[in-house]
Amino acid sequence: MKQVDIESRRRGILAAIVESYIGTATPVGSRVISQRLRGGLSPATIRNVMVDLEEMGLIMQPHTSAGRVPTDKGYRTYVDSLLEPIRLTKDEESLILKLVDQSGQDLDSIIQGASRAISVITNVAGVALTPRLKKSVFEHIEIIPIDSSRFLAVLVTSSGLVKNAMLDSGEEMAGSELARVAEFLNQELNGMSLGDIKHYLARRLLQERDSFYAFLKKAIDIVSLPNLSRMEDHLYCEGLTCMMANPEFKDMSKARLLLRLLEEKKDLFNLLYEDMESEGIKVHIGRENAIKDIQDCSLITCNYKVNGVSIGAIAAVGPTRMEYGKVMATVRYMSEVLGKVLERLG
Amino acid sequence: MKQVDIESRRRGILAAIVESYIGTATPVGSRVISQRLRGGLSPATIRNVMVDLEEMGLIMQPHTSAGRVPTDKGYRTYVDSLLEPIRLTKDEESLILKLVDQSGQDLDSIIQGASRAISVITNVAGVALTPRLKKSVFEHIEIIPIDSSRFLAVLVTSSGLVKNAMLDSGEEMAGSELARVAEFLNQELNGMSLGDIKHYLARRLLQERDSFYAFLKKAIDIVSLPNLSRMEDHLYCEGLTCMMANPEFKDMSKARLLLRLLEEKKDLFNLLYEDMESEGIKVHIGRENAIKDIQDCSLITCNYKVNGVSIGAIAAVGPTRMEYGKVMATVRYMSEVLGKVLERLG
DNA sequence: AAGTAGCACTCGAAGTGATAGAGTGCTAAT
DNA sequence: ATTAGCACTCTATCACTTCGAGTGCTACTT
Numbered sequence: 001m002k003q004v005d006i007e008s009r010r011r012g013i014l015a016a017i018v019e020s021y022i023g024t025a026t027p028v029g030s031r032v033i034s035q036r037l038r039g040g041l042s043p044a045t046i047r048n049v050m051v052d053l054e055e056m057g058l059i060m061q062p063h064t065s066a067g068r069v070p071t072d073k074g075y076r077t078y079v080d081s082l083l084e085p086i087r088l089t090k091d092e093e094s095l096i097l098k099l100v101d102q103s104g105q106d107l108d109s110i111i112q113g114a115s116r117a118i119s120v121i122t123n124v125a126g127v128a129l130t131p132r133l134k135k136s137v138f139e140h141i142e143i144i145p146i147d148s149s150r151f152l153a154v155l156v157t158s159s160g161l162v163k164n165a166m167l168d169s170g171e172e173m174a175g176s177e178l179a180r181v182a183e184f185l186n187q188e189l190n191g192m193s194l195g196d197i198k199h200y201l202a203r204r205l206l207q208e209r210d211s212f213y214a215f216l217k218k219a220i221d222i223v224s225l226p227n228l229s230r231m232e233d234h235l236y237c238e239g240l241t242c243m244m245a246n247p248e249f250k251d252m253s254k255a256r257l258l259l260r261l262l263e264e265k266k267d268l269f270n271l272l273y274e275d276m277e278s279e280g281i282k283v284h285i286g287r288e289n290a291i292k293d294i295q296d297c298s299l300i301t302c303n304y305k306v307n308g309v310s311i312g313a314i315a316a317v318g319p320t321r322m323e324y325g326k327v328m329a330t331v332r333y334m335s336e337v338l339g340k341v342l343e344r345l346g
Numbered sequence: 347m348k349q350v351d352i353e354s355r356r357r358g359i360l361a362a363i364v365e366s367y368i369g370t371a372t373p374v375g376s377r378v379i380s381q382r383l384r385g386g387l388s389p390a391t392i393r394n395v396m397v398d399l400e401e402m403g404l405i406m407q408p409h410t411s412a413g414r415v416p417t418d419k420g421y422r423t424y425v426d427s428l429l430e431p432i433r434l435t436k437d438e439e440s441l442i443l444k445l446v447d448q449s450g451q452d453l454d455s456i457i458q459g460a461s462r463a464i465s466v467i468t469n470v471a472g473v474a475l476t477p478r479l480k481k482s483v484f485e486h487i488e489i490i491p492i493d494s495s496r497f498l499a500v501l502v503t504s505s506g507l508v509k510n511a512m513l514d515s516g517e518e519m520a521g522s523e524l525a526r527v528a529e530f531l532n533q534e535l536n537g538m539s540l541g542d543i544k545h546y547l548a549r550r551l552l553q554e555r556d557s558f559y560a561f562l563k564k565a566i567d568i569v570s571l572p573n574l575s576r577m578e579d580h581l582y583c584e585g586l587t588c589m590m591a592n593p594e595f596k597d598m599s600k601a602r603l604l605l606r607l608l609e610e611k612k613d614l615f616n617l618l619y620e621d622m623e624s625e626g627i628k629v630h631i632g633r634e635n636a637i638k639d640i641q642d643c644s645l646i647t648c649n650y651k652v653n654g655v656s657i658g659a660i661a662a663v664g665p666t667r668m669e670y671g672k673v674m675a676t677v678r679y680m681s682e683v684l685g686k687v688l689e690r691l692g
Numbered sequence: 693a694a695g696t697a698g699c700a701c702t703c704g705a706a707g708t709g710a711t712a713g714a715g716t717g718c719t720a721a722t
Numbered sequence: 723a724t725t726a727g728c729a730c731t732c733t734a735t736c737a738c739t740t741c742g743a744g745t746g747c748t749a750c751t752t
Binding site: 139162240241244245249250252 | 490492510596
């Protein structure tokens with residue numbers, strides 16, 4: 001069947017264009033492709049195919065007498081059906097392990113190490129979200145007197161993560177009462193997810209009266225302490241510098257938009273939260289992206305799981321022209337590593 | 347005395363040049379200065395003075411037929427003896443308070459808020475170092491069993507800051523023994539600075555034998571837990587984006603160096619540590635700076651104190667051409683605010 | 693019919709004067 | 723001592739040209 005032939009030739013040529021452009025950042029002409037594909041096709045033939053690809057919206061010319069550049073749609077087809085998955089080298093894998101592990105047992109350092117590792121391997125910015133603790137499960141709470149009016153509440157989750165918060169009542173307070181509050185919480189909340197706890201206690205509060213009401217209120221105050229309940233998710237972002245070395249950022253005006261995104265973080269948060277809900281790698285290419293400011297950028301995200309539950313996400317952010325194969329491999333591998341490291345920690 | 351007159355005229359003109367250049371980022375010519383100084387001096391006169399200033403190394407011409415630009419030495423003279431201190435407006439002060447305070451009681455958020463506030467007010471990058479805890483004083487330690495082999499050590503300092511670390515012994519461990527260790531530490535270390543504790547215990551260890559040796563060893567292990575002893579100082583840096591809007595960074599090549607500095611942080615750490623030791627505002631202008639990569643930048647640092655002890659530093663980093671008056675006022679004010687907020691927290 | 697060679701054509705990048713204007717330094721006049 | 727005037731220098735800018743990469747089309751080959 002001729003049809004099959006011509007189709008697969010098109011695919012080959014598209015792949016060659018994308019890869020060449022990724023490598024050189026220069027619009028790629030028919031001659032280059034003709035040499036790159038050893039198939040012995042002449043530039044003229046390539047040109048004919050290029051016209052087709054352009055009509056299909058997969059590539060475009062920046063101006064009449066220039067080579068072709070992939071469109072977002074072109075990258076999309078490349079990522080979805082042309083790119084054969086690559087594996088990281090042993091060296092790269094061990095570098096990742098080293099960067100994530102050296103950070104010791106500190107949760108934040110690990111996450112930061114992960115984002116740094118992504119950036120080091122791929123040369124684009126690495127981003128990592130700290131585990132979203134609302135999904136983790138209450139294990140127990142401890143209340144420690146510091147002085148006459150201040151207490152320290154320490155919350156331990158089933159995954160072994162620990163949060164603490166100072167409770168400054170302002171007034172003198174009987175330690176014994178707080179001990180009873182803690183005991184109560186430990187009995188009631190065991191096995192509940194942190195996200196549900198506040199709702200649960202609020203509901204119970206409606207049913208109670210009088211002395212127990214006050215008691216329960218105090219318990220809620222403790223659980224609601226900002227540092228315990230507002231699980232301040234952090235977003236670590238590393239590798240700006242090396243990403244900015246890419247020629248697409250040589251005039252600051254474009255770079256600024258991306259810089260702002262990575263500094264303000266809010267939009268990025270939302271996007272990662274969303275992607276965290278589903279399994280595996282997601283690729284957002286250029287204008288597919290909802291965030292306006294980075295429509296010349298691509299974003300590759302992946303959730304990570306601890307004990308089978310997806311509790312966070314990592315990402316790589318860079319210009320649309322990035323090494324998708326390598327970046328995807330890195331992000332995927334990192335997701336696994338991060339899951340394992342966090343499980344061991346828990 | 348004519349001498350005084352001519353000297354003060356020079357100073358006035360230098361100040362005018364510096365201020366005009368700071369405002370416009372354009373080499374400033376004699377005509378501009380003549381208009382700016384209402385003194386009714388003609389451009390020609392200004393020019394004569396400019397020649398003097400240039401001979402003194404305070405200003406320079408980028409090229410023959412351009413206006414003058416301050417040299418590092420020019421900025422230095424301006425900062426040291428021409429700049430009259432300005433006060434922030436009420437609005438600016440209250441904005442600072444808001445940004446530092448809204449962050450709740452979380453230490454890191456406060457420090458981060460401080461660096462953000464600096465950047466928002468001054469339009470250059472704001473940097474803030476978390477308090478250096480080695481100087482803070484041991485108050486007490488608490489050891490909480492989590493499960494059969496894991497314990498949580500919680501350390502409270504006299505300033506009310508709390509650190510915790512997980513102790514994973516690997517083996518079953520009697521809670522009662524750890525309780526005795528904690529009791530021992532609380533008696534021995536009360537009032538000691540965290541920096542001295544390890545040395546002290548190590549010295550005691552040399553004198554002890556047998557069963558008490560093992561006991562003491564266990565205590566040292568606990569105190570040496572990374573999260574307790576390695577007071578991982580963080581460096582927060584905010585406001586890259588708005589700083590990058592300055593024309594000096596319009597070609598990325600120069601911006602990259604600064605970006606790297608702010609991302610790698612190590613050099614900046616050292617510099618801030620050093621400046622933390624002395625009191626008040628320090629201004630590092632251009633090539634005065636030891637760090638090579640930012641010799642086109644200025645750095646304004648200030649220590650901050652809690653209960654009279656200098657425990658951290660904040661800074662503003664931007665192009666040499668920055669509004670020194672405003673930036674210095676901001677940094678100084680922020681240093682006070684930060685001290686007060688942290689005292690209240692402690 | 694599919695592929696290819698050849699060729700005219702297009703368009704941007706890079707180079708070349710020419711011009712305008714901002715700013716200077718110097719000199720002579722006040 | 724100050725300043726007006728003027729010649730001079732240098733850059734930024736614009737129009738113009740040239741060069742070359744790359745194309746699309748047509749005619750030729752297999």
